[in-house]
Amino acid sequence: MIATGRWDWSRVDVTVPVRPSTPGVRMAGFRYHDAAPVDITMIPHPLVTLLLDLSEHGVAYDVLGRPAKGNAIVGLHAGPVRISSAGVGEVLQIRMSPVIAAAILRDSDIIGGAVIPLPELWGRRVATLTERLRSTPSWDDRFALAATFLRSRVPRRFGVAPEIAYAWDQTVRTRGRLRIEALAAETGWTRQRLWSRFRAHLGVSPKHASELVRFDHAAHLLAAGRLPADAAVEAGYADQSHLHRRTKAMTEMTPAAVARAPWLAIDEVAWPAT
Structure with a gap:
């Protein structure tokens, strides 16, 4: 969060x-x-x-x-x-x-x-x-x-299937921009099997997981001073309007308000990338 x-x-x-x-x-x-x-x-x-x-x-x-x-x-x-x-x-x-x-x-x-x-x-x-x-x-x-x-x-x-762990790692690595079909093919599972097993173990669909990762990247771009249009393109949204709609749906806030989030100002202190 x-x-x-x-x-x-x-x-x-x-x-x-x-x-x-x-x-x-x-x-x-x-x-x-x-x-x-x-x-x-x-x-x-x-x-x-x-x-x-x-x-x-x-x-x-x-x-x-x-x-x-x-x-x-x-x-x-x-x-x-x-x-x-x-x-x-x-x-x-x-x-x-x-x-x-x-x-x-x-x-x-x-x-x-x-x-x-x-x-x-x-x-x-x-x-x-x-x-x-x-x-x-x-x-x-x-x-x-x-x-x-x-x-x-x-x-x-206890542990999730290696295919699910791989799917999550790839979702993070590609910042949520890898298509579910391609992800399923890499695991050797069908799209339907990956979808159902991912949700059964992690509680969300691969699509929702990808959106969370993609939005997190966009939020940090906005906080770093990037214009909404540029942040939208770099984070994998269709355009600025798409980013605006998804931000409102997920947070009830505008991208401009997210850009001013105080937490992001110290994110690298509290959660260093290394």
Whole structure:
């Protein structure tokens, strides 16, 4: 997810691990010092997001009128999600590729869904993990605790089919511009089989996955100052109008508003490409 709205990043400390501890899993710690209330809207991102709320006042979410509070999972079909809090607090955010999320969450409805409270999936284990994280002052130690917890959720013999993992990797590599027919041919599956198996394991269709990846690329181009017409062409949209329509459908915002998303301003800090 990337965020829009009023967000003073000069009042936020961002910490990331020296190196990712698990392939396909990225973490970042956010410590917000401003006492002013936080009210932002998160828009779609092509990774599954876990939000571990370490603040005292609690973070509240609202998606399509359904409220949630505290620790939550944001799936691939969330759409715009409004997040609010009383300010001053800490959040550990974890981003996972859908392939890794399939092993950790083991529920395609969650991976491809909207926002659900984490306790609905892991029960009291979440409260125990949160308390341990809150009582641990070092972000490096917090990252290690979270990584250990995630690894403990993976069965010894579980994973998506290699064809699905390959299809996801190719979708990311081509920034969502590889046609489904070509992708199916590369896996050796029929288009129908790839479509059904991809959805069964990752919770979304290959088409939706491609759109998420393509839109993420377009959003970063817009944030970098590219004109909407140029961003549309480079990201694989038919034209500027096509980008505008899809942006409105996915975020309820215009491309110009997405370009001003504060989250994108520190994206390379929180989620370095290396």
